[in-house]
Amino acid sequence: MRARPRRWLVPLLLCLSLAACGGAKEDEDTAKTSSGLTVSLAPAQYQPLARAAVVSGPVSAFEEMQLGVELSGQRVTALKVDVGQSVRKGQVLLELDHRTLDSELAQAEASLRQAQASLSLAQVSYERGAKLAAQQLISAGNLDELRATRVQAEAQTATARAGRDAAQLRRDFAELRAPADGVISKRLVQAGQVVSAGTELLRLIRDGRLEWRAELPEEQLATVAVGNTVELPYGGQTITGRIRAVSPGVDAQTRTGTVYADLPEPGALKPGVFVEGRILTGAGRALMVPSAAVVQRDGHSYVFTMKDAQTVQRKRVRTGQTSQGKVEILEGLKEGERVVAEGAGFLGDGDRVRAVSAQAAENKTP
Incomplete structure (x- = not known):
């Protein structure tokens, strides 16, 4: 005869199963808490900040003169200079075939001498005739003819002098x-070439003077003034300049304006070099957080703050300039809010963490 299962075993087994599930869940939660990423926190604080506009632009000649001939x-x-050569005012740069011109000049000088001889005679x-007329030895008409001959000789001399000039x-x-x-910055001619009037043959950077030009958006342009210092890192050194002029308006399409900076000592900079520069616009105060606290995702900047004792939340912020390992926060944070300073790049919104202060994290670092 087959034994019947005892009914009291079913509830007992069900209770044991639920107890086992509950224990597993508690173990999972405990493991999740214990496995949370350890991060350091730092407060957003106002700090002194040297204001600067960082922008790129080309180095150009302050004034580049296009030189040509008028014949x-x-x-x-004869071509007497080459690219890169320094020249002085009045120095001969090139010569044209002047044999025909020399002949024309000699003829003009001869005509002038002939006219001057006629004028002297x-x-x-006239002077001799004036004396004779005073003694009534010649008539007044003869004296007038002598005077007219002298005036005619003066006119011929003036014409000959103008021709000679x-x-x-x-x-x-x-x-x-x-x-x-x-x-000399450019040479567009060769010896033996036949040239035309008005054609550019050489290009000259006046006084060898260079300047840096940059396009700034209207928000930054409003902060720049004539006299601001410009720093251009290039070739292992920093070239210093000064803002010479700021465009009075902005382009209607690009919404940008141009600044011009004199470079008294350009060093290794050459015309055409494109370099990033910092325009120092003054000192101020800014809300700063460590640079490592700001992460870039989906083309935006974010920081992580503590939602509660163990959970972080992601906040979108608008950043400004960077200085000495810290980033300026323009929007999205308030002074005193604590942000994840280290480990932010591994976090997501709502992650559980184990937070310590930035100072404590530094003390644990060997």
Whole structure:
């Protein structure tokens, strides 16, 4: 005969099963708490901050002069400078074929001497006639003719002098001279080339003077003033400049304006170099947190604060400039709020953590 199962065993087994599940859940919660990431906290605090606008821009010549000749159809016979050479004002940079011009100048000088000789003769004749007329040895009409001859000789002399000056000017045009001190930055001509008037042949950086130009958004442009110091890190050194001018308005499309900084000692900088610079706009105070506290996700900046004793929450913030390992917080945090200073990159919103102060974390570091 088959034995019947005892009914009291069923409730007993059910209770044992529930007790086992409850114990497993408690063990899971305990493990989760004990396995929470240990993070350090630091408060958001107002601190002194040297205000600066960081922006990139090209190095350019302060004034670059395009040089050419004023004669057409002449051949370059001598090119006396090359790119990178320093020149002085008045120095001959190139020469054109001037044989025809020399001949024209010689003819003009000969014509002037001939006119001057005629003037001298007319002057002497008039003076002699004036004396004779005073003694009534010649008529007044004869004296008038002598006076007219002298005036005509003076006019011919003036015409000849103007012709000589024009020939001399054309001869001078055969030599291209530096209009100012500077550095040759470009050469677009070769010896033997036939050139035209107005064509650019050489380019000169006046006084070798360079400047840095940068486009700033309208918010930053409002903080920059003439006289602000500019620091340009380049080639292992920092080139210092000063803001010379700030554009009075902004572009209607890009909403940016231009600043111009003089570089009295450009060092290794060359025209065309694109370099990032810091424009020091003054000192102030800013709400700062450690740089490691700010994480970038989905194109935005976030920090993690404590939601309760064991849970973190993610907050979106707007950051400003960085200085000495700390980041300026413009929006999203209040003074005194504690943020995760180390370990923020491994966290997600709602994660459980074990928090210690930043000072305690430093003390534990060997």
